[in-house]
Amino acid sequence: MPPLLEVTALRSGYGPIDVLHDIGLSVDAGEIVTMIGANGAGKTTTLLTVSGAVRVRGGRVAFDGHDLTRTPAHKVVSLGMAQSPEGRKIFPRLTVLENLQMGAFTRTDKPAIADDLEKMFGLFPILKERKGQAGGLLSGGQQQMLAIARALMSRPKLLLLDEPSLGLAPQIVTQIFDIIRDLNAKQGMSVLLVEQNARLALKVAHRGYVLETGRVTLADKASVLLNDPRIRAAYLGE
Amino acid sequence: MPPPARKPFGLSWEGGIFLALLLYPLFPMFERGLFAATGRSLGEQLPLVFIFALLAYGLNVVVGYTGLLHLGIAAFFAVGAYTAGIFSTAAYAFQWPFWVVLPLGALAAAGVGLLLGAPTLRLRGDYLALVTLGFGEVTKFTLKNVVGITAGSQGLSPINPPTDHPAWSDDFRPFYYLTLGVLILAALLLRNLERSRLGRAWIALREDELAANCMGLNPAKLKLAAFALGSGLAGLAGVLYATRLTSTADPNAYDFNRSIFLVCCLIVGGLGSRLGALLGVMLLVGFDNILTPIIDGAIQQQFPDAGGKIFLTFTGWRLAVFGLALILMMRFRPEGLFPSSRVKHELHPDEAVSEPVEPITMGKTTGEVAAIDGGKA
Ligand SMILES: Nc1ncnc2c1ncn2[C@@H]1O[C@H](COP(=O)(O)OP(=O)(O)OP(=O)(O)O)[C@@H](O)[C@H]1O
Ligand SMILES: [Mg+2]
DSSP: OSEEEEEEEEEEETTTTTEEEEEEEEOOOOOOEEEEHHHHHHHHHHHHHTTTTSOOOEEEEETTEEEOOOOOOHHHGGGTTTEEEETOOOOSEEEEEEEEHHHHHTTOOOOHHHHHHHHHHHHHHHHHTTTTTTTGGSSSHHHHHHHHHHHHHOHHHHHEEEEETOOOOOOHHHHHHHHHHHHHHHHHHHEEEESSOOOHHHHOSSSSEEEEEEEEEEEEEHHHHOHHHHHHHHHHHH | OOOOSGGGGGGOOHHHHHHHHHHHHGOOOHHHHHHHHHHHOOOHHHHHHHHHHHHHHHIIIIIIISSOOOOHHHHHHHHHHHHHHHHHHSSOOOOOOOOHHHHHHHHHHHHHHHHHHHHHHOOOHHHHHHHHHHHHHHHHHHHHHHHHHHOOOOOOOOOHHHOOEEETHHOOOOHHHHHHHHHHHHHHHHHHHSSSSSHHEEEEHHHOHHHHHHOOOHHHHHHHHHHHHHHHHHHHHHHHHHHHHOOOGGGGGGSSHHHHHHHHHHHHHHTTOOHHHHHHHHHHIIIIIIIIIHHHHHHHHGGGGGGGGGGGGGGHHHHHHHHHHHHHHHHHTTSSSOOOOOHHHHHOHHHHHHHHHHHHHOOHHHHHHHHHGGGGO
């Protein structure tokens, strides 16, 4: 079976500058894959290019039988790819409930949406308590939960997660990663995870890629990367 | 626990204002009293306020809901007015009736909006502001220069009234109710739109375009829709304006000052808020057309020999007062005088947070939801 997401020789960037030179990676159905790398390596740009928010300049993106190389971002959601962008970009003036509903914007199956709302409230009870409040009034951690829940509202086959642990207290990070692992194990949702906390990411993921200045320099099973002396020195602070 | 009653007699502020305006002509003593006191007929002035409020609604769709800075709304107002001029005056063979020209003006303006928007809406905020500003000026100069079509600074006239009935010209009420009726219909349309999928999408886009894009919203299409609707409402206002003047007037009536004046109305009233647009226009038009002449009259009585000394007339100072008011506004109440509930939350989080935030019981939660959803009940 071909992988769910397959990225080949991807090149992209901003203005006159190429940021990604040669990215190749894949995510199988039911897999959690992580990308680690220094600040500015191009992790966020990779996610944005895969989802179509940044234009592909070379190479190819294939997802679930579709060629996404030229597909704009607003069309990939209904194909089953959702993204929780870096910096928890929730809509501050929409209520928590409206934020979640925006996540289901491309869906038309109302009863199932209502169902999924309840599921999100089950996963993140605080969102239920605050559902009538403006999203911007939530704490940073609550906003991150909202951003993830909002992405899940589209029922994605593949979830692109950019730094879900950014600025969160350790126990909330653990809680969020437990939820991600759970969704993967029970519903078979695939995840492409970008994370500064490389140790945590490699513990959760099945496989990992290491990015350096727009290129993939290492790819292996997460458990192998976790014990690789180069990784330990460069990304795990040992 | 039932949610607290926020609306007296089940009416919102907006509904209350519209009701009062609907009732005003039924009590001629008000009209006579005001006329005796100020020498001006409120019944004749208010339709102008309604027309500008309609124009402000249109601008609000673009600037308030969608967050695109539009500095050339007067051009679309002009498209409406000149549609009326071309299709209803004797200068052309059409001479179509008012009820055909009214929607036609809206459609024409929306069409021009689409033509301008399609290539330019991808531009970032400040560039779009420049493009719309330029378009407004170009439109004004074109109207002045293509004299063969627009009659230049003379304007096209006379524009046919909706009916030949003598009451049309003898009585302020038919036009009053016509403009108020269109305004109320527009308010109802916008109210429903704000709660619709499209309305939410506009707000999401304004808040964070990248995130909205990642949710499957198509920014280009949504902005174009906002632009078309906003322009269409401006065109509708333009037809009514020309009908009231019975002429398209001098192209200077559609210049940059008019566009900026409307942006000011929105800022003073509260960006994104329907009530704010309405009251912002009432306040500023009232200041300009009603208060300024009254103050001038009073000054003249006080200083009868002031003639020619411009510093002794209020008209000379009114723009300075205007500017000062805007600066004070930005400093102390950036959300406007009558903001939408969404904006209030964000700009004054300290006030908003004073609502119970920590342990929330179920009862309180429902209360809060009801308070925020209040407009939807
Ligand atoms: N909108 C943009 N315009 C221009 N350059 C950008 C833009 N966004 C990112 N870059 C550049 O692209 C490069 C890669 O950035 P990117 O955000 O993909 O890195 P990252 O790996 O996600 O880093 P971090 O770990 O800090 O989030 C950087 O050099 C950055 O300066
Ligand atoms: Mg990043």
